[in-house]
Amino acid sequence: MVQRYFVDKEQWSEQYVSVTGEDVHHISRVMRMAPGDEIICIKKDDQLAASCEITAIENRQVLCRIVERLEENRELPVDVTIVQSIGKGDKLEQVIQKGTELGAHSFIPFQAERSISKWDESKARKKVNRLEKIAKEASEQSQRSHIPEVSLPVDLNHLLDTAEEFDVKVFAYEDEARAEDFHSLADHFAHVKEGMRILVVIGPEGGFSDREVSQLSAAHFETVRLGRRILRMETAPLYYLSSVSYHFEELR
Amino acid sequence: MVQRYFVDKEQWSEQYVSVTGEDVHHISRVMRMAPGDEIICIKKDDQLAASCEITAIENRQVLCRIVERLEENRELPVDVTIVQSIGKGDKLEQVIQKGTELGAHSFIPFQAERSISKWDESKARKKVNRLEKIAKEASEQSQRSHIPEVSLPVDLNHLLDTAEEFDVKVFAYEDEARAEDFHSLADHFAHVKEGMRILVVIGPEGGFSDREVSQLSAAHFETVRLGRRILRMETAPLYYLSSVSYHFEELR
Structure with a gap:
Protein backbone atom coordinates (compact mmCIF):
# COMPACT_ATOMS: atom_id res chain seq x y z
CA MET A 1 0.00 0.00 0.00
CA GLU A 71 -11.39 11.76 -5.27
CA GLU A 72 -11.82 10.53 -1.75
CA ASN A 73 -14.34 11.18 0.91
CA ARG A 74 -13.85 9.20 4.05
CA GLU A 75 -15.48 11.62 6.50
CA LEU A 76 -18.84 11.05 8.18
CA PRO A 77 -21.61 13.35 6.90
CA VAL A 78 -22.11 14.62 10.48
CA ASP A 79 -19.47 15.81 12.96
CA VAL A 80 -19.48 13.65 16.07
CA THR A 81 -17.57 14.79 19.15
CA ILE A 82 -17.16 12.08 21.78
CA VAL A 83 -17.00 13.25 25.39
CA GLN A 84 -15.47 10.23 27.11
CA SER A 85 -15.31 9.94 30.88
CA ILE A 86 -11.88 9.18 32.23
CA GLY A 87 -11.84 5.51 33.16
CA LYS A 88 -9.52 2.71 34.22
CA GLY A 89 -6.39 1.59 32.39
CA ASP A 90 -6.06 2.28 28.68
CA LYS A 91 -9.77 2.63 27.92
CA LEU A 92 -9.45 6.18 26.62
CA GLU A 93 -6.66 5.06 24.28
CA GLN A 94 -8.89 2.29 22.92
CA VAL A 95 -11.80 4.67 22.40
CA ILE A 96 -9.64 7.20 20.57
CA GLN A 97 -7.98 4.62 18.36
CA LYS A 98 -11.16 2.83 17.35
CA GLY A 99 -13.36 5.92 17.48
CA THR A 100 -11.03 7.60 15.00
CA GLU A 101 -11.26 4.63 12.64
CA LEU A 102 -15.03 4.87 12.93
CA GLY A 103 -15.02 8.54 11.94
CA ALA A 104 -15.23 10.65 15.12
CA HIS A 105 -14.55 14.35 14.55
CA SER A 106 -12.99 15.08 17.94
CA PHE A 107 -12.65 13.86 21.51
CA ILE A 108 -13.04 15.55 24.89
CA PRO A 109 -11.89 13.64 28.01
CA PHE A 110 -14.35 14.22 30.84
CA GLN A 111 -13.49 14.24 34.52
CA ALA A 112 -16.76 12.74 35.78
CA GLU A 113 -17.71 12.64 39.45
CA ARG A 114 -17.29 8.89 39.51
CA SER A 115 -14.16 8.77 37.31
CA ILE A 116 -11.84 6.42 39.14
CA SER A 117 -8.61 8.15 38.20
CA LYS A 118 -7.97 11.87 38.38
CA TRP A 119 -5.64 13.74 36.05
CA ASP A 120 -3.76 16.74 37.39
CA GLU A 121 -2.54 19.36 34.94
CA SER A 122 0.83 17.84 34.12
CA LYS A 123 -0.60 14.34 33.78
CA ALA A 124 -3.36 15.70 31.57
CA ARG A 125 -0.89 17.33 29.19
CA LYS A 126 1.15 14.16 28.85
CA LYS A 127 -1.93 12.02 28.36
CA VAL A 128 -3.41 14.33 25.75
CA ASN A 129 -0.12 14.38 23.81
CA ARG A 130 -0.19 10.62 23.68
CA LEU A 131 -3.87 10.52 22.73
CA GLU A 132 -3.26 13.00 19.91
CA LYS A 133 -0.57 10.72 18.55
CA ILE A 134 -2.96 7.74 18.65
CA ALA A 135 -5.61 9.79 16.81
CA LYS A 136 -3.10 10.76 14.10
CA GLU A 137 -1.95 7.18 13.55
CA ALA A 138 -5.49 5.79 13.51
CA SER A 139 -6.53 8.50 11.09
CA GLU A 140 -3.74 7.57 8.67
CA GLN A 141 -4.49 3.87 9.07
CA SER A 142 -8.15 4.33 8.20
CA GLN A 143 -7.21 6.70 5.35
CA ARG A 144 -9.12 9.70 6.62
CA SER A 145 -8.49 13.31 5.60
CA HIS A 146 -9.18 14.69 9.08
CA ILE A 147 -7.24 14.09 12.29
CA PRO A 148 -9.57 14.29 15.31
CA GLU A 149 -8.52 16.82 17.93
CA VAL A 150 -8.20 15.70 21.53
CA SER A 151 -8.83 18.48 24.03
CA LEU A 152 -7.63 18.81 27.60
CA PRO A 153 -10.04 17.21 30.09
CA VAL A 154 -13.09 19.19 31.12
CA ASP A 155 -15.34 19.14 34.19
CA LEU A 156 -19.13 19.34 34.12
CA ASN A 157 -19.37 23.15 34.06
CA HIS A 158 -16.87 23.44 31.26
CA LEU A 159 -18.70 20.70 29.36
CA LEU A 160 -22.03 22.51 29.66
CA ASP A 161 -20.41 25.69 28.26
CA THR A 162 -18.90 23.79 25.33
CA ALA A 163 -22.21 22.07 24.62
CA GLU A 164 -23.79 25.33 23.50
CA GLU A 165 -21.86 25.19 20.23
CA PHE A 166 -23.51 21.91 19.21
CA ASP A 167 -26.72 21.23 17.26
CA VAL A 168 -27.50 17.96 19.00
CA LYS A 169 -26.52 16.79 22.49
CA VAL A 170 -26.96 13.26 23.82
CA PHE A 171 -25.79 11.13 26.67
CA ALA A 172 -25.75 7.36 26.91
CA TYR A 173 -27.58 6.43 30.07
CA GLU A 174 -27.43 2.83 31.18
CA ASP A 175 -31.01 2.77 32.47
CA GLU A 176 -32.30 3.56 28.98
CA ALA A 177 -31.52 -0.03 27.91
CA ARG A 178 -33.80 -1.25 30.70
CA ALA A 179 -36.67 1.22 30.27
CA GLU A 180 -39.94 0.17 28.67
CA ASP A 181 -40.54 3.48 26.92
CA PHE A 182 -36.93 3.99 25.85
CA HIS A 183 -35.80 6.61 23.36
CA SER A 184 -34.47 4.64 20.39
CA LEU A 185 -31.36 5.69 18.53
CA ALA A 186 -33.39 5.80 15.32
CA ASP A 187 -35.83 8.35 16.81
CA HIS A 188 -32.79 10.38 17.72
CA PHE A 189 -31.21 10.19 14.23
CA ALA A 190 -34.56 11.16 12.68
CA HIS A 191 -33.92 14.79 13.58
CA VAL A 192 -30.22 14.86 12.75
CA LYS A 193 -29.35 16.38 9.38
CA GLU A 194 -26.14 16.17 7.37
CA GLY A 195 -23.56 18.73 8.45
CA MET A 196 -24.86 18.95 12.01
CA ARG A 197 -22.53 18.86 15.00
CA ILE A 198 -23.33 16.21 17.62
CA LEU A 199 -21.98 16.00 21.15
CA VAL A 200 -22.14 12.53 22.75
CA VAL A 201 -21.33 12.10 26.44
CA ILE A 202 -20.32 8.67 27.75
CA GLY A 203 -20.33 8.03 31.51
CA PRO A 204 -17.62 6.34 33.61
CA GLU A 205 -17.64 2.72 34.90
CA GLY A 206 -19.83 3.64 37.86
CA GLY A 207 -22.30 5.62 35.71
CA PHE A 208 -23.25 9.28 35.92
CA SER A 209 -24.02 10.77 39.32
CA ASP A 210 -27.56 12.03 39.95
CA ARG A 211 -26.24 15.58 39.82
CA GLU A 212 -24.68 14.96 36.40
CA VAL A 213 -27.87 13.38 35.04
CA SER A 214 -30.02 16.27 36.22
CA GLN A 215 -27.65 18.94 34.94
CA LEU A 216 -27.23 17.27 31.55
CA SER A 217 -31.00 16.92 31.26
CA ALA A 218 -31.52 20.55 32.27
CA ALA A 219 -29.09 21.55 29.50
CA HIS A 220 -31.30 19.72 26.96
CA PHE A 221 -29.14 16.65 26.51
CA GLU A 222 -31.30 13.76 25.26
CA THR A 223 -30.81 10.19 26.45
CA VAL A 224 -30.61 7.40 23.88
CA ARG A 225 -30.70 3.64 23.96
CA LEU A 226 -27.79 1.88 22.27
CA GLY A 227 -29.38 -1.51 21.65
CA ARG A 228 -30.83 -3.86 24.23
CA ARG A 229 -27.67 -4.78 26.08
CA ILE A 230 -25.65 -2.97 28.74
CA LEU A 231 -22.43 -1.75 27.10
CA ARG A 232 -19.10 -1.03 28.74
CA MET A 233 -18.04 2.61 28.72
CA GLU A 234 -15.46 1.96 25.99
CA THR A 235 -17.91 0.06 23.77
CA ALA A 236 -20.76 2.61 23.84
CA PRO A 237 -19.04 5.27 21.66
CA LEU A 238 -18.09 2.60 19.10
CA TYR A 239 -21.73 1.52 18.89
CA TYR A 240 -22.83 5.13 18.45
CA LEU A 241 -20.27 5.90 15.72
CA SER A 242 -20.93 2.64 13.84
CA SER A 243 -24.63 3.42 13.84
CA VAL A 244 -24.03 6.98 12.58
CA SER A 245 -21.99 5.51 9.74
CA TYR A 246 -24.60 2.84 9.01
CA HIS A 247 -27.48 5.33 9.08
CA PHE A 248 -25.86 8.17 7.13
CA GLU A 249 -23.45 6.33 4.83
CA GLU A 250 -24.89 2.87 4.22
CA LEU A 251 -28.66 3.21 4.64
CA ARG A 252 -29.07 6.46 2.69
CA MET B 1 -26.54 -3.73 40.99
CA GLU B 71 -39.31 -10.16 31.43
CA GLU B 72 -36.05 -9.57 29.66
CA ASN B 73 -34.94 -9.93 26.11
CA ARG B 74 -31.42 -8.86 25.48
CA GLU B 75 -30.68 -11.07 22.48
CA LEU B 76 -30.33 -9.81 18.90
CA PRO B 77 -33.25 -10.83 16.65
CA VAL B 78 -30.75 -12.54 14.30
CA ASP B 79 -27.95 -14.98 15.21
CA VAL B 80 -24.57 -13.59 14.21
CA THR B 81 -21.53 -15.87 14.22
CA ILE B 82 -18.23 -14.03 13.88
CA VAL B 83 -15.41 -15.87 12.14
CA GLN B 84 -12.38 -13.91 13.25
CA SER B 85 -8.96 -14.43 11.72
CA ILE B 86 -6.22 -15.10 14.23
CA GLY B 87 -4.21 -11.89 14.55
CA LYS B 88 -1.52 -10.24 16.62
CA GLY B 89 -1.53 -9.85 20.42
CA ASP B 90 -4.84 -9.83 22.25
CA LYS B 91 -7.06 -8.84 19.33
CA LEU B 92 -9.18 -11.96 19.50
CA GLU B 93 -9.77 -11.35 23.23
CA GLN B 94 -10.92 -7.81 22.46
CA VAL B 95 -13.26 -8.99 19.71
CA ILE B 96 -14.81 -11.64 21.92
CA GLN B 97 -15.26 -9.34 24.89
CA LYS B 98 -16.80 -6.47 22.94
CA GLY B 99 -18.52 -8.66 20.36
CA THR B 100 -20.30 -10.46 23.21
CA GLU B 101 -21.48 -7.16 24.69
CA LEU B 102 -22.77 -6.24 21.23
CA GLY B 103 -24.80 -9.45 20.98
CA ALA B 104 -22.79 -11.98 18.91
CA HIS B 105 -24.21 -15.51 19.04
CA SER B 106 -20.89 -17.37 18.67
CA PHE B 107 -17.28 -17.06 17.56
CA ILE B 108 -15.04 -19.17 15.34
CA PRO B 109 -11.29 -18.37 15.28
CA PHE B 110 -9.98 -18.71 11.72
CA GLN B 111 -6.45 -19.73 10.77
CA ALA B 112 -6.16 -17.56 7.66
CA GLU B 113 -3.32 -17.91 5.18
CA ARG B 114 -1.92 -14.56 6.26
CA SER B 115 -2.58 -15.00 10.00
CA ILE B 116 0.65 -13.91 11.63
CA SER B 117 0.53 -16.37 14.50
CA LYS B 118 -0.23 -20.05 14.23
CA TRP B 119 -1.94 -22.07 16.96
CA ASP B 120 -1.02 -25.71 17.38
CA GLU B 121 -3.50 -28.03 19.04
CA SER B 122 -2.44 -27.54 22.65
CA LYS B 123 -2.16 -23.76 22.26
CA ALA B 124 -5.58 -23.71 20.60
CA ARG B 125 -7.19 -25.55 23.53
CA LYS B 126 -5.68 -23.18 26.07
CA LYS B 127 -6.62 -20.12 24.05
CA VAL B 128 -10.20 -21.27 23.52
CA ASN B 129 -10.61 -21.96 27.25
CA ARG B 130 -9.55 -18.43 27.98
CA LEU B 131 -11.78 -16.99 25.26
CA GLU B 132 -14.78 -18.91 26.60
CA LYS B 133 -14.18 -17.37 30.02
CA ILE B 134 -14.07 -13.89 28.48
CA ALA B 135 -17.34 -14.57 26.64
CA LYS B 136 -19.01 -15.71 29.86
CA GLU B 137 -17.92 -12.65 31.82
CA ALA B 138 -18.89 -10.24 29.04
CA SER B 139 -22.25 -11.94 28.72
CA GLU B 140 -22.96 -11.47 32.43
CA GLN B 141 -21.73 -7.89 32.32
CA SER B 142 -24.04 -6.98 29.45
CA GLN B 143 -26.90 -8.89 31.11
CA ARG B 144 -27.50 -11.34 28.29
CA SER B 145 -29.29 -14.67 28.59
CA HIS B 146 -26.98 -16.44 26.13
CA ILE B 147 -23.25 -17.14 26.46
CA PRO B 148 -21.60 -17.20 23.00
CA GLU B 149 -19.74 -20.41 22.21
CA VAL B 150 -16.14 -20.17 21.05
CA SER B 151 -15.11 -23.05 18.80
CA LEU B 152 -11.65 -24.45 18.12
CA PRO B 153 -9.92 -22.70 15.21
CA VAL B 154 -10.83 -23.76 11.69
CA ASP B 155 -9.03 -23.62 8.35
CA LEU B 156 -10.64 -22.59 5.06
CA ASN B 157 -11.98 -26.04 4.12
CA HIS B 158 -13.54 -26.55 7.52
CA LEU B 159 -15.01 -23.05 7.35
CA LEU B 160 -16.62 -23.73 3.97
CA ASP B 161 -18.22 -26.91 5.39
CA THR B 162 -19.56 -25.05 8.42
CA ALA B 163 -20.91 -22.25 6.22
CA GLU B 164 -23.53 -24.54 4.73
CA GLU B 165 -25.58 -24.37 7.94
CA PHE B 166 -26.05 -20.60 7.63
CA ASP B 167 -28.74 -18.56 5.89
CA VAL B 168 -26.51 -15.62 5.06
CA LYS B 169 -22.74 -15.53 4.55
CA VAL B 170 -20.64 -12.40 4.22
CA PHE B 171 -17.04 -11.36 4.35
CA ALA B 172 -15.62 -7.92 5.01
CA TYR B 173 -13.29 -7.11 2.19
CA GLU B 174 -11.13 -4.03 2.54
CA ASP B 175 -11.34 -3.10 -1.15
CA GLU B 176 -15.12 -2.73 -0.82
CA ALA B 177 -14.60 0.57 1.05
CA ARG B 178 -12.68 1.88 -1.95
CA ALA B 179 -14.95 0.58 -4.72
CA GLU B 180 -17.26 2.90 -6.63
CA ASP B 181 -20.06 0.36 -6.98
CA PHE B 182 -19.77 -1.04 -3.47
CA HIS B 183 -22.32 -3.33 -1.87
CA SER B 184 -23.73 -1.32 1.03
CA LEU B 185 -24.49 -2.92 4.38
CA ALA B 186 -28.10 -1.73 4.07
CA ASP B 187 -28.55 -3.62 0.77
CA HIS B 188 -27.23 -6.65 2.57
CA PHE B 189 -29.58 -6.28 5.56
CA ALA B 190 -32.52 -5.81 3.21
CA HIS B 191 -32.66 -9.56 2.61
CA VAL B 192 -31.98 -10.63 6.20
CA LYS B 193 -35.05 -11.64 8.19
CA GLU B 194 -35.49 -12.08 11.95
CA GLY B 195 -34.37 -15.49 13.17
CA MET B 196 -31.85 -15.99 10.37
CA ARG B 197 -28.33 -17.23 11.02
CA ILE B 198 -25.54 -15.05 9.65
CA LEU B 199 -21.88 -15.98 9.25
CA VAL B 200 -19.46 -13.03 9.03
CA VAL B 201 -15.82 -13.64 8.12
CA ILE B 202 -13.20 -11.03 9.08
CA GLY B 203 -9.74 -11.20 7.47
CA PRO B 204 -6.34 -10.90 9.19
CA GLU B 205 -4.07 -7.83 9.29
CA GLY B 206 -2.66 -8.58 5.85
CA GLY B 207 -6.10 -9.19 4.33
CA PHE B 208 -7.46 -12.32 2.67
CA SER B 209 -5.28 -14.13 0.14
CA ASP B 210 -6.51 -14.30 -3.46
CA ARG B 211 -7.24 -17.97 -2.98
CA GLU B 212 -9.41 -17.23 0.08
CA VAL B 213 -11.31 -14.47 -1.75
CA SER B 214 -12.03 -16.70 -4.73
CA GLN B 215 -13.09 -19.68 -2.61
CA LEU B 216 -15.34 -17.58 -0.36
CA SER B 217 -16.92 -16.00 -3.43
CA ALA B 218 -17.40 -19.40 -5.06
CA ALA B 219 -19.18 -20.55 -1.86
CA HIS B 220 -21.65 -17.63 -2.24
CA PHE B 221 -20.23 -15.38 0.43
CA GLU B 222 -21.21 -11.77 -0.28
CA THR B 223 -18.85 -8.86 0.32
CA VAL B 224 -20.12 -5.81 2.22
CA ARG B 225 -18.88 -2.32 2.84
CA LEU B 226 -18.66 -1.27 6.50
CA GLY B 227 -18.72 2.49 6.09
CA ARG B 228 -16.31 4.64 4.10
CA ARG B 229 -13.19 4.11 6.16
CA ILE B 230 -10.67 1.28 6.33
CA LEU B 231 -11.23 -0.56 9.63
CA ARG B 232 -8.75 -2.61 11.60
CA MET B 233 -9.54 -6.32 11.83
CA GLU B 234 -10.70 -6.01 15.43
CA THR B 235 -12.96 -3.02 14.70
CA ALA B 236 -14.81 -4.50 11.71
CA PRO B 237 -16.89 -7.08 13.66
CA LEU B 238 -17.88 -4.40 16.21
CA TYR B 239 -19.14 -2.19 13.36
CA TYR B 240 -21.09 -5.11 11.90
CA LEU B 241 -22.71 -6.09 15.22
CA SER B 242 -23.55 -2.49 16.16
CA SER B 243 -25.24 -2.04 12.79
CA VAL B 244 -27.22 -5.27 13.19
CA SER B 245 -28.43 -3.98 16.56
CA TYR B 246 -29.22 -0.55 15.16
CA HIS B 247 -31.07 -1.94 12.16
CA PHE B 248 -33.03 -4.71 13.89
CA GLU B 249 -33.50 -3.31 17.40
CA GLU B 250 -33.49 0.48 17.11
CA LEU B 251 -34.67 1.28 13.59
CA ARG B 252 -37.58 -1.19 13.49
Missing part, protein backbone atom coordinates in the same frame (compact mmCIF):
# COMPACT_ATOMS: atom_id res chain seq x y z
CA VAL A 2 1.22 3.51 -0.83
CA GLN A 3 2.28 5.50 2.25
CA ARG A 4 0.08 8.43 3.24
CA TYR A 5 1.11 11.68 4.94
CA PHE A 6 -0.89 14.57 6.30
CA VAL A 7 0.49 17.92 5.12
CA ASP A 8 -0.52 21.40 6.36
CA LYS A 9 -2.37 23.59 3.88
CA GLU A 10 0.47 26.13 3.77
CA GLN A 11 2.81 23.49 2.34
CA TRP A 12 0.78 23.07 -0.84
CA SER A 13 1.23 25.00 -4.07
CA GLU A 14 -0.53 24.41 -7.37
CA GLN A 15 1.87 21.66 -8.47
CA TYR A 16 4.05 20.86 -5.47
CA VAL A 17 3.81 19.73 -1.89
CA SER A 18 6.58 20.19 0.65
CA VAL A 19 6.57 17.60 3.43
CA THR A 20 8.34 18.77 6.60
CA GLY A 21 8.73 17.77 10.26
CA GLU A 22 8.90 14.18 11.50
CA ASP A 23 7.60 12.78 8.24
CA VAL A 24 10.90 13.70 6.51
CA HIS A 25 12.66 11.20 8.73
CA HIS A 26 9.91 8.63 8.13
CA ILE A 27 10.14 8.96 4.34
CA SER A 28 13.93 9.01 4.05
CA ARG A 29 15.07 6.76 6.92
CA VAL A 30 12.21 4.48 7.95
CA MET A 31 10.72 3.84 4.49
CA ARG A 32 14.05 4.51 2.71
CA MET A 33 12.28 6.13 -0.21
CA ALA A 34 14.07 7.99 -2.99
CA PRO A 35 13.22 10.51 -5.73
CA GLY A 36 10.82 8.90 -8.18
CA ASP A 37 8.91 7.02 -5.46
CA GLU A 38 5.19 7.60 -4.92
CA ILE A 39 3.43 8.81 -1.78
CA ILE A 40 -0.08 10.10 -1.08
CA CYS A 41 -0.31 13.54 0.51
CA ILE A 42 -3.47 14.60 2.30
CA LYS A 43 -4.22 18.28 2.71
CA LYS A 44 -5.27 18.70 6.31
CA ASP A 45 -8.98 19.35 6.81
CA ASP A 46 -9.55 19.88 3.14
CA GLN A 47 -10.84 16.50 1.91
CA LEU A 48 -8.06 16.65 -0.67
CA ALA A 49 -5.71 13.76 -1.30
CA ALA A 50 -3.13 13.64 -4.09
CA SER A 51 -0.88 11.00 -5.49
CA CYS A 52 2.62 12.56 -5.56
CA GLU A 53 6.07 11.76 -6.92
CA ILE A 54 9.05 12.55 -4.71
CA THR A 55 11.36 14.93 -6.57
CA ALA A 56 13.93 15.78 -3.89
CA ILE A 57 14.80 14.62 -0.39
CA GLU A 58 16.54 17.26 1.71
CA ASN A 59 17.40 17.42 5.40
CA ARG A 60 14.33 19.35 6.41
CA GLN A 61 11.87 18.75 3.60
CA VAL A 62 10.77 16.23 1.03
CA LEU A 63 9.63 17.93 -2.15
CA CYS A 64 6.91 16.19 -4.15
CA ARG A 65 5.21 16.85 -7.46
CA ILE A 66 1.42 16.38 -7.57
CA VAL A 67 0.71 13.69 -10.17
CA GLU A 68 -3.02 13.25 -9.68
CA ARG A 69 -5.70 14.56 -7.37
CA LEU A 70 -7.65 11.69 -5.82
CA VAL B 2 -27.88 -7.19 41.82
CA GLN B 3 -25.44 -10.01 40.94
CA ARG B 4 -26.39 -12.25 38.05
CA TYR B 5 -25.56 -15.95 37.58
CA PHE B 6 -26.09 -18.32 34.67
CA VAL B 7 -27.62 -21.60 35.80
CA ASP B 8 -28.05 -24.76 33.71
CA LYS B 9 -31.63 -25.75 32.86
CA GLU B 10 -31.42 -28.96 34.92
CA GLN B 11 -30.89 -26.92 38.09
CA TRP B 12 -34.30 -25.25 37.89
CA SER B 13 -37.53 -26.51 39.40
CA GLU B 14 -40.88 -24.75 39.53
CA GLN B 15 -40.03 -22.71 42.62
CA TYR B 16 -36.34 -23.24 43.29
CA VAL B 17 -32.96 -22.85 41.60
CA SER B 18 -29.82 -24.64 42.75
CA VAL B 19 -26.60 -22.79 41.92
CA THR B 20 -23.55 -25.07 41.78
CA GLY B 21 -19.92 -25.04 40.62
CA GLU B 22 -17.62 -22.00 40.85
CA ASP B 23 -20.52 -19.63 41.47
CA VAL B 24 -21.00 -21.12 44.96
CA HIS B 25 -17.58 -19.77 45.93
CA HIS B 26 -18.37 -16.44 44.28
CA ILE B 27 -21.65 -16.03 46.16
CA SER B 28 -20.42 -17.17 49.57
CA ARG B 29 -16.78 -16.00 49.64
CA VAL B 30 -16.29 -13.24 47.09
CA MET B 31 -19.65 -11.48 47.53
CA ARG B 32 -20.09 -12.72 51.14
CA MET B 33 -23.83 -13.09 50.65
CA ALA B 34 -26.11 -14.80 53.15
CA PRO B 35 -29.61 -16.34 53.21
CA GLY B 36 -32.16 -13.60 52.55
CA ASP B 37 -29.96 -11.81 49.98
CA GLU B 38 -31.14 -11.34 46.42
CA ILE B 39 -29.51 -12.57 43.20
CA ILE B 40 -30.70 -12.87 39.62
CA CYS B 41 -30.52 -16.33 38.04
CA ILE B 42 -30.55 -16.72 34.29
CA LYS B 43 -31.65 -20.00 32.76
CA LYS B 44 -29.09 -20.79 30.12
CA ASP B 45 -30.33 -20.34 26.54
CA ASP B 46 -33.87 -19.92 27.66
CA GLN B 47 -34.40 -16.14 27.74
CA LEU B 48 -35.57 -16.60 31.30
CA ALA B 49 -34.28 -14.51 34.17
CA ALA B 50 -35.63 -14.61 37.70
CA SER B 51 -35.12 -12.56 40.80
CA CYS B 52 -34.30 -15.06 43.58
CA GLU B 53 -33.85 -15.08 47.34
CA ILE B 54 -31.03 -17.16 48.77
CA THR B 55 -32.49 -19.71 51.19
CA ALA B 56 -29.43 -21.83 52.04
CA ILE B 57 -25.71 -21.73 51.38
CA GLU B 58 -24.05 -25.15 51.46
CA ASN B 59 -20.59 -26.34 50.45
CA ARG B 60 -21.55 -27.40 46.97
CA GLN B 61 -24.74 -25.51 46.24
CA VAL B 62 -26.58 -22.30 46.93
CA LEU B 63 -30.31 -22.88 47.11
CA CYS B 64 -32.56 -20.03 45.98
CA ARG B 65 -36.29 -19.45 45.92
CA ILE B 66 -37.72 -17.85 42.78
CA VAL B 67 -39.40 -14.59 43.84
CA GLU B 68 -40.28 -13.14 40.47
CA ARG B 69 -39.78 -14.04 36.82
CA LEU B 70 -38.28 -11.10 34.93
